[in-house]
Amino acid sequence: MKSKLPTRIPGKSGPRPGQSATLRIVAREAGVSASTVSRIINGTVNVSEGLKRAVDAAIVKFDFRPNAAARGLALGRTSTIGVVAQAIDSPFYGEGLRGIEAGLRQRGYAPLIMSGNWRVEDEERCVQELIARGVDGVIVFAGRLSDAKLKMYAKSVPVVITGRRLRAPHLFSLQIQDAEGATLAVRHLAGLGHRQIAFITGSENHPDAIERLRGYRQALSDAGIEFNPKLVAVGDWHEEGGVRATMELLDTKLEFTALFCVNDQTAYGACLALYRQGLSVPQDVSVIGFDDLPSSTYRLPPLTSVRQSIGELGERSAHAILDLVAGRRPRMVAPSVELVVRESTGPRPETRKTPRRSGRNA
Amino acid sequence: MKSKLPTRIPGKSGPRPGQSATLRIVAREAGVSASTVSRIINGTVNVSEGLKRAVDAAIVKFDFRPNAAARGLALGRTSTIGVVAQAIDSPFYGEGLRGIEAGLRQRGYAPLIMSGNWRVEDEERCVQELIARGVDGVIVFAGRLSDAKLKMYAKSVPVVITGRRLRAPHLFSLQIQDAEGATLAVRHLAGLGHRQIAFITGSENHPDAIERLRGYRQALSDAGIEFNPKLVAVGDWHEEGGVRATMELLDTKLEFTALFCVNDQTAYGACLALYRQGLSVPQDVSVIGFDDLPSSTYRLPPLTSVRQSIGELGERSAHAILDLVAGRRPRMVAPSVELVVRESTGPRPETRKTPRRSGRNA
DNA sequence: CTGAAAGCGCTTACAG
DNA sequence: CTGAAAGCGCTTACAG
Numbered sequence: 028m029k030s031k032l033p034t035r036i037p038g039k040s041g042p043r044p045g046q047s048a049t050l051r052i053v054a055r056e057a058g059v060s061a062s063t064v065s066r067i068i069n070g071t072v073n074v075s076e077g078l079k080r081a082v083d084a085a086i087v088k089f090d091f092r093p094n095a096a097a098r099g100l101a102l103g104r105t106s107t108i109g110v111v112a113q114a115i116d117s118p119f120y121g122e123g124l125r126g127i128e129a130g131l132r133q134r135g136y137a138p139l140i141m142s143g144n145w146r147v148e149d150e151e152r153c154v155q156e157l158i159a160r161g162v163d164g165v166i167v168f169a170g171r172l173s174d175a176k177l178k179m180y181a182k183s184v185p186v187v188i189t190g191r192r193l194r195a196p197h198l199f200s201l202q203i204q205d206a207e208g209a210t211l212a213v214r215h216l217a218g219l220g221h222r223q224i225a226f227i228t229g230s231e232n233h234p235d236a237i238e239r240l241r242g243y244r245q246a247l248s249d250a251g252i253e254f255n256p257k258l259v260a261v262g263d264w265h266e267e268g269g270v271r272a273t274m275e276l277l278d279t280k281l282e283f284t285a286l287f288c289v290n291d292q293t294a295y296g297a298c299l300a301l302y303r304q305g306l307s308v309p310q311d312v313s314v315i316g317f318d319d320l321p322s323s324t325y326r327l328p329p330l331t332s333v334r335q336s337i338g339e340l341g342e343r344s345a346h347a348i349l350d351l352v353a354g355r356r357p358r359m360v361a362p363s364v365e366l367v368v369r370e371s372t373g374p375r376p377e378t379r380k381t382p383r384r385s386g387r388n389a
Numbered sequence: 390m391k392s393k394l395p396t397r398i399p400g401k402s403g404p405r406p407g408q409s410a411t412l413r414i415v416a417r418e419a420g421v422s423a424s425t426v427s428r429i430i431n432g433t434v435n436v437s438e439g440l441k442r443a444v445d446a447a448i449v450k451f452d453f454r455p456n457a458a459a460r461g462l463a464l465g466r467t468s469t470i471g472v473v474a475q476a477i478d479s480p481f482y483g484e485g486l487r488g489i490e491a492g493l494r495q496r497g498y499a500p501l502i503m504s505g506n507w508r509v510e511d512e513e514r515c516v517q518e519l520i521a522r523g524v525d526g527v528i529v530f531a532g533r534l535s536d537a538k539l540k541m542y543a544k545s546v547p548v549v550i551t552g553r554r555l556r557a558p559h560l561f562s563l564q565i566q567d568a569e570g571a572t573l574a575v576r577h578l579a580g581l582g583h584r585q586i587a588f589i590t591g592s593e594n595h596p597d598a599i600e601r602l603r604g605y606r607q608a609l610s611d612a613g614i615e616f617n618p619k620l621v622a623v624g625d626w627h628e629e630g631g632v633r634a635t636m637e638l639l640d641t642k643l644e645f646t647a648l649f650c651v652n653d654q655t656a657y658g659a660c661l662a663l664y665r666q667g668l669s670v671p672q673d674v675s676v677i678g679f680d681d682l683p684s685s686t687y688r689l690p691p692l693t694s695v696r697q698s699i700g701e702l703g704e705r706s707a708h709a710i711l712d713l714v715a716g717r718r719p720r721m722v723a724p725s726v727e728l729v730v731r732e733s734t735g736p737r738p739e740t741r742k743t744p745r746r747s748g749r750n751a
Numbered sequence: 752c753t754g755a756a757a758g759c760g761c762t763t764a765c766a767g
Numbered sequence: 768c769t770g771a772a773a774g775c776g777c778t779t780a781c782a783g
Contacts, residue, residue, distance in 0.1 A: 047520070047545065049776060060754050065778060072752075092521035096467060097776035099458035100759045107501075107522075116487040116700070118684075121478035128477060128504055137518065139469075140502050142490055156499065158409070159454035160469075183409065266687040295687045302689050322480075325628040325657045327664050327689045338478070411760060422770050427762060434768075459760035462775045 048089035056085035068093065099161055108348055109157030109165040109184075110140045111150055118320050119290070119337060123168055123189075126341025134349055136163070147171045154180050164348040168341070169235070185351035187344050189361075191234045199347050199357045201340065205235050208333040208364035209242025210249075212287050212315045215331070215366055217250035220375035221285035221313060225258040227272040227297060229289045233264075239289055239317065257281055262293045269296020277304060277382050284312060284375050291316035291323050291332055298326070298371070304382035309373035311380050319367050328370035336362045410451035418447035430455065461523060470710055471519030471527040471546075472502045473512055480682050481652070481699060485530055485551075488703025496711055498525070509533050516542050526710040530703070531597070547713035549706050551723075553596050561709045561719045563702065567597050570695040570726035571604025572611075574649050574677045577693070577728055579612035582737035583647035583675060587620040589634040589659060591651045595626075601651050601679065619643055624655045631658020639666060639744050646674060646737050653678035653685050653694055660688070660733070666744035671735035673742050681729050690732035698724045 050061040057064065059078065066072035067082050074082075085091070099105040108131055112120045128138050139162055143150035150172050157165055162184065167177065169190040180186055181198040193200045216224050226243050229236040244254050260275045262268030269288060273296065276283065288294035294316035298308055308314050308328060316323060319334035339362040347357035412423040419426065421440065428434035429444050436444075447453070461467040470493055474482050490500050501524055505512035512534050519527055524546065529539065531552040542548055543560040555562045578586050588605050591598040606616050622637045624630030631650060635658065638645065650656035656678035660670055670676050670690060678685060681696035701724040709719035 050778095051776085061777080062755080062779080063753060066753085069778080071779085074752075092517070094462070094776050095522040096458045096461035097759090098778080100456070100462050100761085100775090101777045101779085103759070105458060114487070115490060116480070116483035116683075118478070118480050118483070121480070121483045124502075125476070125478040125504065128502075137501060137503065137522070139499060140486075140490075141499065142487065155454070160457040160499070266684065270687075292684075295684065298689060299687050299691075321478075322628065322654075322657065322684065325632075325661050327660060329661075412762095413760085423761080424763080424771080425769060428769085431762080433763085436768075456760050459775090460762080462759090462777085463761045463763085465775070 047094075048091040049094070050091075052089055053082070053085045053091045056088065057082045104163045104352075105161045106136050107139050107160070107162045108136050108345070108352075109154070109160070109162035110138045111143045111153045111157070111165065111167045111170060112140055113143050113145050113169055115140065115142050117292075118322065119292075119318055120168065122321070122337045123341035123344075126338035126343075127166060127168070127345045128341075129338075130342035130345025131349070136345075136349065138166075138345075143167075143170050145171060147173075151176065158183050164352045166344045166348050168344065185348060187348040187351065187357075189340060189344055197351060199351055201344055201347060201359070201361050203235060203238075203335055203340065203361050204364045205238030206242035206245065208317055208335060209239040209287070210246040211242075211364060211366045212317065212333050213243050213246030214249065215368065215372065216285040216287065216313060216315065217246065217252065219285075219313065219372060222252055222375070223255075223258065223281070223283040224252070224285045224287060225260065225276050225281075225283040227260050227262045227269060227276070227286065227288045227293050229262060229264040229268075229293070231261055236289055243287060255281070258283055262289065262296070264290055264292060266292050266296035266299070269293035269298075270300045271296075273297040273300035285372070286312055286314045288314065288316050291318045291320045291330060294323075294330055294332070294371075295326065298330075306380060306382055308371050311376060313372040313375075315372055323367075324369070326371070331369045331372040332367050334365045334367045409456075410453040411456070412453075414451055415444065415447045415453045418450065419444045466525045466714075467523045468498050469501050469522070469524045470498050470707070470714075471516070471522070471524035472500045473505045473515045473519070473527065473529045473532060474502055475505050475507050475531055477502065477504050480684065481654075481680055482530065484683070484699045485703035485706075488700035488705075489528060489530070489707045490703075491700075492704035492707025493711070498707075498711065500528075500707075505529075505532050507533060509535075513538065520545050526714045528706045528710050530706065547710060549710045549713065549719075551702060551706055559713060561713055563706055563709065563721070563723050565597060565600075565697055565702065565723050566726045567600030568604035568607065570679055570697060571601040571649070572608040573604075573726060573728045574679065574695050575605050575608030576611065577730065577734065578647040578649065578675060578677065579608065579614065581647075581675065581734060584614055584737070585617075585620065585643070585645040586614070586647040586649060587622065587638050587643075587645040589622050589624045589631060589638070589648065589650045589655050591624060591626040591630075591655070593623055598651055605649060617643070620645055624651065624658070626652055626654060628654050628658035628661070631655035631660075632662045633658075635659040635662035647734070648674055648676045650676065650678050653680045653682045653692060656685075656692055656694070656733075657688065660692075668742060668744055670733050673738060675734040675737075677734055685729075686731070688733070693731045693734040694729050696727045696729045 054061040054064045141153040150170050164185040167188045178195040185197045187199050189201045192202045247254050260272035262272040294314050316330050316332040319332040323330040323332050343359045350357040416423040416426045503515040512532050526547040529550045540557040547559045549561050551563045554564045609616050622634035624634040656676050678692050678694040681694040685692040685694050705721045712719040
């Protein structure tokens, strides 16, 4: 048996603890060449049942799994999709990531997830690192990267961006139905008789926030209510900002009986602030969120919210990037929004109670 | 210029959209060989300032980033750590993942995250896929894999497992201080005068749940309170289970004035159930959770909880796996637990109100 | 149908 | 100090 074992000298293989079998080993066992095994594994050839069985047996025997790096190098692709999330630990993004993972796995891809932390520099670092790692595509799940940068990256690798509308080669965008959702929320409030409807936005120049503000104004105007900029406060997408913005709104002394929050976390904060001021939801103020996080069902009171299936959005993003990778044009739209009425919204009260104290906490 | 451009025929390079520069290109630009550029990049050689500058310039000019697959193949490692999470979209796991990512990035590694979904089969699939992708190590963040399987995997790749104690070569475990945390919680309740303290556990044979039950019993006995198994109900780690278990507890007609929940999500559900029955927290029943999720601060009322920094646990897991990868023995322990007292716990009421209705919802 | 060979882009022992 | 060459483990055009 002339097993010409190459006395490998230079590119010494690293210390793979229990390095797994290679194609060679499997091929030798099955009595064929590595080429053939490769073809069988990839299904690019028709072989006799017997041969196939022999190869399968050898694969099982050595528990062979093709080395992904080698495969990636030879093929020029890695079956990995980079994902730039903004905050892995946010309940909102978590749901989206899960959807992405599910959508990717269905087709044999896996996500390489990194956090952009809502910082342009971090996002840039992420995308570059992802490209360096040879991902086949990148999903930027929201974020602050400029359109120009995004287009630039799309020259190196297919890109899917959620949360804005943008057209460019090798790039696909999936915009959340922000305005529609906001309109749904405010229309519901107006339908309950509310006329003074405040809005707590997210960070000011965020596309989703802008769109939701637009939807809010639209619904107001539809209901014949005049827009009052004093009833708009700025939060930060988190509970903390909801608390602060609500205190500010209360400080203005402007009466409002309903509060539309840019997202559920903001609404949680708003509810807490209202509670601290001795105001009850929904008896004194109706509160409505956006996102319908799983935990909104279990708030006290359960929160009325605009549901946009973020998990579904993640899954569609996954399918879109795979379309792009395969050279197809994705043709999907963001999942539609839907109002979920729970117990934090109710009819407009005759007169609203005065908050316990109007000053803000130091 | 005899640029022997190889007319590459077989292993045709894949269709990398805008394929980036290679070492060759950079080397040619800088007037040196690829070997030298490689050495400079990896800092395995001392070169003149001038040369270094020339190479750096060429790298910048072509925006060169070493191909990760090629590097991985040559080196036998990928600078990627596989992570088996149970539920990417859980607020609890999200925080841990963020810690892992942060800990890994500090040292140039990136996480490849997959969801085990609390199912043994899924977890096995994850680990195998991760190994096939050539990750340098695997962090199993909690999960149901048997000790035996884990030890087996540790023969192929270093493994860090959180949530249980296990010793084996190339394996390191980090156990959450469950019992200590539970003791803290129950001692706090006992200190407030409570004598009938109920407990809602997670899934029954889960190691963390078992440990927390142990801590609960320990604290009870320390306070001279007899353990009553009827005051233990089974939840599911989620809000839904908290609701159900609380209804069951109420159904027993056994008086209890305090409720220790195996985790915060369970406590959220318990609070909602109590509220539905017309019982207030903490006036009628004190409720305490475990995990101190970020949103617990913003519950109504803000939830008293046992804080175990899960982000910190993630970061330590990351450092532990890198120690293992580097052939060092990790020497870290799980972060300590700490009681965070908020407004869901208060003194034992003289007499507890009777729930609005004792029957369970159909 | 199937094998030998070249190539993917990097790293590094060896030999100047 | 630095280059040529071999090797990491795959895939596939080419030639039987």
